[in-house]
Each structure stands twice: as structure tokens, then as C-alpha cells.
Amino acid sequence: MTRGRSGNGKGPVASLDPNRPTPRRIYIMVGAPGAGKGTQAQLIAQALGLPHIASGDLFRAALQADEALGREARRYMEKGALVPDDVTVRMIADRLAQPDATAGAILDGFPRTVAQAIALDTLLARRSERVSAVLYIAVSETELMRRLSGRWVCTGRQQHVFNEMLRPPKVPGICDIDGTKLQQRPDDQPKTIRARLDKQLPPMYEVIDHYNELGLLMAIPGEQPVEEVTAALLASISRGTPVAVR
């Protein structure tokens, strides 16, 4: 395992070399649709002072702005299918190159395939960087179906997520945070939900296996109150000890 190794014995130890920039902290949140990774990623990003980069939000923003990227992504999103890897990787690479990501980022919804994971690993390796840890929020499929059919998302820029059962808004239909109207996404209809799970779970397990093999995976039980999941995630990050799963 190489996590936390700070030198190769030949050059100066990274943390003692004033000219060497602090390595970026790149955390990946992994979880099925409805596992709560969006909510948790926002909370973790806030706690660590890093930007929250959600691939689904980037696609939806591109769609709203009627950009070519959004138009290309739309036909896959509507079917509950994954957008092709090359398009997705390019979008994330551009986002990670933005100035607010110089200290790192919380990636949410990316990578979703092993090909994306390998592309990210390669992208980071080119800058002598690597993923810091992969946080897997584990939730059963029955619970996922129950949660997804009650999901409402705000129409504000940040697309805050609420749930009829788990995190209801204070005023029905209105976002607690920015006061915008809540709406159900077209891809949160029951038929689409099943299709999304069937299409997205197998590649997600492959991504989990990929990072498990690299010793970077931390698994957190996701069927507990939001605050407890957040506390468990932050504790895992500060402990820094990967937990093997499966």
C-alpha cells in the first residue's frame, strides 16, 4: 500500500520541501443513484473546503445552457444510460483544471466505469497526483428504489436534493436553502429508476473492485441518518485507513 508515503529516499520528503506544491486531495464518492452521495458530497466538500464536482450536475447545466455537450448527453440521460466515457472524461478533466480545484475536489458520480477510473488515474498521474481515497456509500437495492421514487431536486443553481421520507423540505415544494421550486427529475420515474439501477450498478461494482485492488476504498454504511453517514465519512477520511469490501 502506498498511501501516505511521502518520499522515495532519494529526494527531499514532500512535506519538507517548500517548493513542492501540496498534493491535491481528490476524493471520489461512489454510490448507486439514491445512495445519498450527492447530499454527502456537498457536506464533505463544505467540511473540507473543496469544490463539489458532480458529473450529473455538469451535464444538466450544459443541457440547460443548450451547449453541445448537453445536447449530446441528453439522449443518454433520458434513457437512464451512461454518457460515453470519452465525453464524460473530457468534461471532468476541464472541470478539474479550473482554479477552484487547485487544492483538490470531491468527485460525485464520476468515475462510473473502470475505463473512466483508469482515465482519471492516468490524468492525475501525469501531474504526479493520485486519488486520495474512494468513499463508497453502501445502500441495499430495495432501499434505493424507495428513496429514488421520493426524490425532489431544487431548480436553483446548486440543485439541492430533498426526499419525501428521508429529508423533507420545511415548506412542501420549496428548497430550504435557496427558496427555489422543487421538481422531480424525468429520470426519477419508477421505470427509469429500475433501468438506471440495472445499467449503472454493474459498472459501479467494477469501479469499486478497481479501487479496492488499489487499496483506496473506504466503505461506509449508508442506511443511517444523514449526519451519521457524514460523521462516518469524515472519520474515515481523517483515519485514512482503507476498508476492503466484497
Ligand code: AMP
Ligand atoms: P446523476 O445526477 O449522477 O444521477 O447523473 C444523471 C445522469 O447523467 C446519469 O443517469 C447519466 O446519464 C449521466 N452521467 C452522470 N455522471 C456520469 C458518468 N460519470 N458517466 C456517464 N454518464 C454520467
